[in-house]
Amino acid sequence: MGRGARETVLGTLGKATILQIPPELQDLALRFREAVWKRDTEDPQRKLVLLKYSDGNYTNYMEGRTRFHKSNFSLEILNTSRQERQLYEFIVSKGPEEKVWQIQLEVYEPVSDPSIQILGWALVNDSCTVTLNCTAERGDNVSYSWGSWDTSTLGLCSHNGSLLYLSYPLQNTSIACACTASNPVSSRVVTFNSSECSYEQGGNAGQRTEHLVLLVVVPIVAVMIITGVFTAAHLAMPIGECQEHSALAEDSTVHTIYSQVQRVESPDKEHTTVYASVMMPTA
Incomplete structure (x- = not known):
């Protein structure tokens, strides 16, 4: 192990993250009794001192935000934020030399419970073809995969990505495809049942x-x-009729004709007057 030896630690947004050092550096810190925790800043020429350890005592410069575990020299970040995504160093002083252990902290927001939307479906030859989309509202660097716990339907459900094109016979109501939304710090699963089509x-x-x-x-x-x-x-229509209709259209005079119609079925030969309105051309 030389200067600048490094590891990557994955932190979860809003939760505690522990930065640990290997046993070799723990032994050196106990022997030489001088150590310090530092962190990079946005300014590459400036580092932030988090904690100093000397002769069995220590000073925590980030009290309330970090906790020092004296038993193994680890540093705990109590509430990990995105600002903590930095390079950390644990340095042991041994006379004119220093031993350095570097930790790159990566911070991820955990994945929320995903949901499945039916983007489209069709019934063709007694088979149901469904397009499914699996999404999670929150989470950093989320990846999606489809699968099934039933080995007989694993081939139908297996796919990498949020979209799944599923086709199955309607009489088969036992198909259940599971979507897994995951990132480096969390994983969530939601299931689609074929009975929904x-x-x-x-x-x-x-x-x-x-x-x-x-x-x-x-x-x-x-x-x-x-x-x-x-x-x-x-x-x-003949030309004459067209002209006649045109003449009628130009004359809007309405004439009323009165006529009497005799009811044959009535024994008293009652007369009924009928009024009719017709369009009459004017001379």
């Missing part, structure tokens, strides 16, 4: 399609038919 969902999809046809396609077809009928009637 059913004939009822397919019926709903059919109804939505029928409604779309009724609301959009049918009115368009009706307008096209009506337009075609009027166009054909107009083209087939």
Whole structure:
């Protein structure tokens, strides 16, 4: 072990993190009775002294934020924040020499419970094809993987990544695919059950399609038919009739005709007056 020997420690955001040193440096610290904990800062020319140990006594310069364990010279960060993501050094002084142990602390926010969204599905030949998306709202450097605890369905569920394209027969209701969201400090699992895709969902999809046809396609077809009928009637109308209709359109005079209609079935031959309004051309 020489100067600058290093290891990486993974810390969890909001939790305690313990920085430990190897037994060799513990023995040196007990023998020479001089040691110090330091930490890098954002300024590469400046280091922050966290703790000094001398002749069995120590001074903690970060009281309330760190705890020193005298039995093994480890340093505990009580509430790890992202600012603690730095390079730490434990230095033992032995006369004109120093032995240094370096620890690179990496801080990660743990993964929250993931959820599965159905992005799309289709019923084809009595099989259900589903597109699933697994996501976690919180967590640093989250990776996703799919699998199954049932070896018979492991091939259907195995995939790396948040998206899973799953296809299975509808009569098979025992498929359960598990999504694992993980990062270097945590892991969470959520399961999708194949029973969530059913004939009822397919019926709903059919109804939505029928409604779309009724609301959009049918009115368009009706307008096209009506337009075609009027166009054909107009083209087939004789020129005289067209002129007559034009004359009637220009004269908006309304004439009322009174007529009497005799009811045949009535024994007293009651007369009924009928009023009708017609458009009469003017001379």
